[in-house]
Amino acid sequence: MKIVLPGDKISDTPVRMENAIVENGKTYATVIGMMDESRGAFIPLESVWYPREGDFIVGIIENSKNNVYTVSMDSPFRGLILPPPRPRFGGRGGRDERFGRHEERREIMHMGDIVSAFVKEVKREADQIILILDRPRRLTGGKLIEVRPSKVPRIIGKESTMLRQLETGTKCTILVGLNGIVWLNGEDVPLAQKAIAKIQEEAHVGGLTERISELLENKGR
Amino acid sequence: MIAENEEYILGLLGKGMREHERGQMQYRDIKIEIGKIPHAEGSAMVDIGNTKVLVGVKLDVGDPLPDKPNEGALITGAELLPLANAEYETGPPSPEAIEFARVVDRGIRAAEVVDLGALFIEEGKVWSTFVDIYVLNYDGNLFDAGTLASSAALLSARMPKYEDGNVIREGSLGKLKTKGMVTSCTFAKVGRNILLDPNANEERIMAGRLTIANDENVIRAMQKGLSGSFSYAELSNLIDTTFDNSKRLRSMLDSAVGE
Amino acid sequence: MIMGGSGEKPQLIINGKRTDGRVPDELRPIKLEVGTLKNAEGSAYLEWGNNKVLAAVYGPKEAQPKHIADPNRAIIKCRYQMAPFSSLEEHSRSGPNRRAIEISKVTKEVFENVILLDNFPGSEIDIFIEVLQSDGGTRAAGITAAAAAVASSGIPMKDIPYAVSAGKAGDLILLDLNKIEDNYSDADMPVAIAPRNNEVLLLQMDGSMSKEQFDSALQMIKKAGETITKIQRDALEARYR
Numbered sequence: 001m002k003i004v005l006p007g008d009k010i011s012d013t014p015v016r017m018e019n020a021i022v023e024n025g026k027t028y029a030t031v032i033g034m035m036d037e038s039r040g041a042f043i044p045l046e047s048v049w050y051p052r053e054g055d056f057i058v059g060i061i062e063n064s065k066n067n068v069y070t071v072s073m074d075s076p077f078r079g080l081i082l083p084p085p086r087p088r089f090g091g092r093g094g095r096d097e098r099f100g101r102h103e104e105r106r107e108i109m110h111m112g113d114i115v116s117a118f119v120k121e122v123k124r125e126a127d128q129i130i131l132i133l134d135r136p137r138r139l140t141g142g143k144l145i146e147v148r149p150s151k152v153p154r155i156i157g158k159e160s161t162m163l164r165q166l167e168t169g170t171k172c173t174i175l176v177g178l179n180g181i182v183w184l185n186g187e188d189v190p191l192a193q194k195a196i197a198k199i200q201e202e203a204h205v206g207g208l209t210e211r212i213s214e215l216l217e218n219k220g221r
Numbered sequence: 222m223i224a225e226n227e228e229y230i231l232g233l234l235g236k237g238m239r240e241h242e243r244g245q246m247q248y249r250d251i252k253i254e255i256g257k258i259p260h261a262e263g264s265a266m267v268d269i270g271n272t273k274v275l276v277g278v279k280l281d282v283g284d285p286l287p288d289k290p291n292e293g294a295l296i297t298g299a300e301l302l303p304l305a306n307a308e309y310e311t312g313p314p315s316p317e318a319i320e321f322a323r324v325v326d327r328g329i330r331a332a333e334v335v336d337l338g339a340l341f342i343e344e345g346k347v348w349s350t351f352v353d354i355y356v357l358n359y360d361g362n363l364f365d366a367g368t369l370a371s372s373a374a375l376l377s378a379r380m381p382k383y384e385d386g387n388v389i390r391e392g393s394l395g396k397l398k399t400k401g402m403v404t405s406c407t408f409a410k411v412g413r414n415i416l417l418d419p420n421a422n423e424e425r426i427m428a429g430r431l432t433i434a435n436d437e438n439v440i441r442a443m444q445k446g447l448s449g450s451f452s453y454a455e456l457s458n459l460i461d462t463t464f465d466n467s468k469r470l471r472s473m474l475d476s477a478v479g480e
Numbered sequence: 481m482i483m484g485g486s487g488e489k490p491q492l493i494i495n496g497k498r499t500d501g502r503v504p505d506e507l508r509p510i511k512l513e514v515g516t517l518k519n520a521e522g523s524a525y526l527e528w529g530n531n532k533v534l535a536a537v538y539g540p541k542e543a544q545p546k547h548i549a550d551p552n553r554a555i556i557k558c559r560y561q562m563a564p565f566s567s568l569e570e571h572s573r574s575g576p577n578r579r580a581i582e583i584s585k586v587t588k589e590v591f592e593n594v595i596l597l598d599n600f601p602g603s604e605i606d607i608f609i610e611v612l613q614s615d616g617g618t619r620a621a622g623i624t625a626a627a628a629a630v631a632s633s634g635i636p637m638k639d640i641p642y643a644v645s646a647g648k649a650g651d652l653i654l655l656d657l658n659k660i661e662d663n664y665s666d667a668d669m670p671v672a673i674a675p676r677n678n679e680v681l682l683l684q685m686d687g688s689m690s691k692e693q694f695d696s697a698l699q700m701i702k703k704a705g706e707t708i709t710k711i712q713r714d715a716l717e718a719r720y721r
Contacts, residue, residue: 003716003717003720005631005640005713005716005717006631006636006637006638006639006640007637007638007639007640007674007675007676019636021596021636021638023638028638028676030596030636030637030638031631031634031635031636031637032631032632032634032716032720034720044634045634045720046522046632046633046634047634047636048540048599048600048634048635048636050599074541075540075541076539076540076541076542076543076554076600076602076603076604078542124601126551127546127549127551127601127602128542128543128549128551128601128602128603129600129601129602141228141229141232142229143229148634149634150634189229189233190233190238190240190241190242193240204720257532257612258532258563258565258566258612258613259530259613260530260565260566260567260568260613260614260615261565261566261613264565271518271519273517275563275612277563277564277565277566277612278565279564279565279570279571280571281570281571298564298574300574302561302608302610303538303559303606303608304517304520304523304534304535304536304538304608304610305517305519306519307519307538307541311559313575349571351564351565351571353563353564353565353571353574355563355610355612357517357534357610358517358518358519359519360518360519388570390568390569391568
């Protein structure tokens with residue numbers, strides 16, 4: 001694996017991909033990353049988050065106005081949780097047999113509340129990109145930490161193996177937002193924090209899984 | 222930067238824990254390095270955990286203060302640089318930066334770290350000592366880092382010469398004449414707990430802050446900040462804790478400046 | 481601004497060597513470290529001769545205040561500042577002066593060229609350059625450090641620019657002027673270049689130069705660029721070894 005820097009050529013042909021640009025028919029990296037020449041894959045070592053439909057995020061309720069919640073996600077994108085659609089039948093807060101009473105379908109949230117959600121739509125508004133969020137869930141207690149969005153795949157691991165290992169080893173619930181905010185709650189939060197810091201520092205060094213299980217077994221000592 | 226969850230920090234404290242696995246009256250790792258900026262007459266970089274502070278000392282010929290015609294001047298400034306923290310902004314010094322500089326100034330002034338009497342040159346001419354505190358990375362407890370770095374920079378500073386109207390800053394120079402040494406200990410009140418050396422997360426939720434600067438068994442400066450209060454008993458204990466901790470801080474200073 | 485207070489012009493070249501012993505096309509020693517500051521998205525510490533420079537980048541984040549936001553792309557805010565204790569001469573007042581404001585502007589324009597601003601409409605990216613010690617050529621050092629800081633942050637950029645100055649003593653072209661040379665040279669020309677396509681992103685000059693002298697100064701700068709680019713590359717790669 002070769003380290004690639006912004007401006008380095010990664011292909012002699014035009015390849016449309018994230019973290020790269022095409023110029024004069026050739027493809028150049030725009031962030032620092034690793035080139036896996038055998039697979040022709042470019043893996044960013046650092047990157048910012050580009051939201052996509054279906055992305056899981058963790059954020060903080062920043063504002064609530066006219067039944068719309070604004071969610072801050074430590075990114076240039078602003079998240080919105082819109083009021084649930086009015087039921088077609090049953091009007092006036094009545095009961096819709098299929099959906100239940102619509103007022104009940106959304107938790108009341110306050111400024112500063114921690115929330116997880118999914119990106120339903122990436123919308124380009126007049127002055128910035130807005131993310132319409134879906135399936136919000138208020139998270140109580142716990143702790144938020146910031147991680148580098150490019151390290152999120154390593155924190156989760158292949159088929160969530162790393163994440164499960166972290167959760168078991170620290171007896172914590174860990175929600176990893178693709179926006180780079182992670183919510184930790186449970187028994188040994190400081191240990192979980194330490195392990196995640198280690199994953200971030202050493203994400204590019206082989207044998208990470210073993211070192212993390214060692215750290216967890218020794219309770220960080 | 223995301224705001225810290227108060228519940229979490231309080232929950233940890235309830236279990237007798239603290240972030241980065243330390244005790245309530247325990248400092249993070251401290252590093253003192255002098256001479257980082259050879260162009261300055263004195264300089265020191267201090268790290269307390271992830272907090273990083275650089276102090277540069279310059280001496281210039283200037284006018285004495287009207288009420289102290291035979292003494293040099295000491296001018297202390299602090300900058301909370303925007304590169305140190307996402308929340309710091311560019312612009313004129315904030316009240317926080319001014320308080321910070323003044324608290325450090327009071328400690329070094331009261332402990333007579335600089336022998337201001339030795340800075341007299343001639344009628345109407347004295348040396349002005351500029352102490353500039355540069356905050357490079359913020360993770361709480363700027364006061365102790367600033368005081369340590371200022372002490373280290375002053376204790377290791379060169380003394381320029383004034384000859385025939387010229388300031389000579391290079392060549393064989395003596396040292397700035399100093400008398401005392403000062404260190405400080407800063408405490409945060411978080412819930413019912415008192416924490417030595419608060420980090421940024423703890424400072425964000427602290428109700429009160431107390432800084433005690435001392436020179437062996439003499440208190441040289443104190444500052445209580447924010448709206449929270451401290452009881453008599455707490456103050457008395459914290460003075461003892463400060464005297465205890467200052468022994469180690471002083472010996473770190475001694476070895477950093479090579480005395 | 482005169483060393484030792486004497487007004488006489490020192491000899492910049494003695495026996496083919498410069499005041500600090502360099503030959504005309506020789507760079508000062510450069511040391512670069514990436515990731516120095518923990519809070520920033522990207523950061524770098526650069527020692528270039530006696531210059532010591534810190535650079536940090538924050539963002540992209542929502543542009544503040546709202547009215548400065550550009551609906552089509554990110555805006556860059558850049559601040560270059562010299563520490564009051566940075567010079568071997570007297571203490572300087574802190575806060576931006578006209579020189580610092582101009583350098584901040586031309587530095588910002590360098591990064592407006594290389595950062596992919598279109599990816600982040602309505603947002604801002606902040607670049608801070610603090611000169612802790614100065615000895616001539618601090619804007620070039622600042623740009624070189626800031627480029628490494630941005631490259632380490634994951635903010636997308638199409639190339640990693642470098643900067644260096646060239647100048648002139650008599651008819652001799654000198655690379656990378658130090659403070660004394662800067663004060664007494666017959667020309668000074670800081671240049672920033674995006675090396676992949678050799679695009680000139682910053683060009684300033686004062687003094688006097690013929691077209692031929694300009695050409696040879698630029699050639700010298702481009703050759704030095706290979707060394708500087710290599711230093712940037714090594715520092716960035718070192719984080720992942």
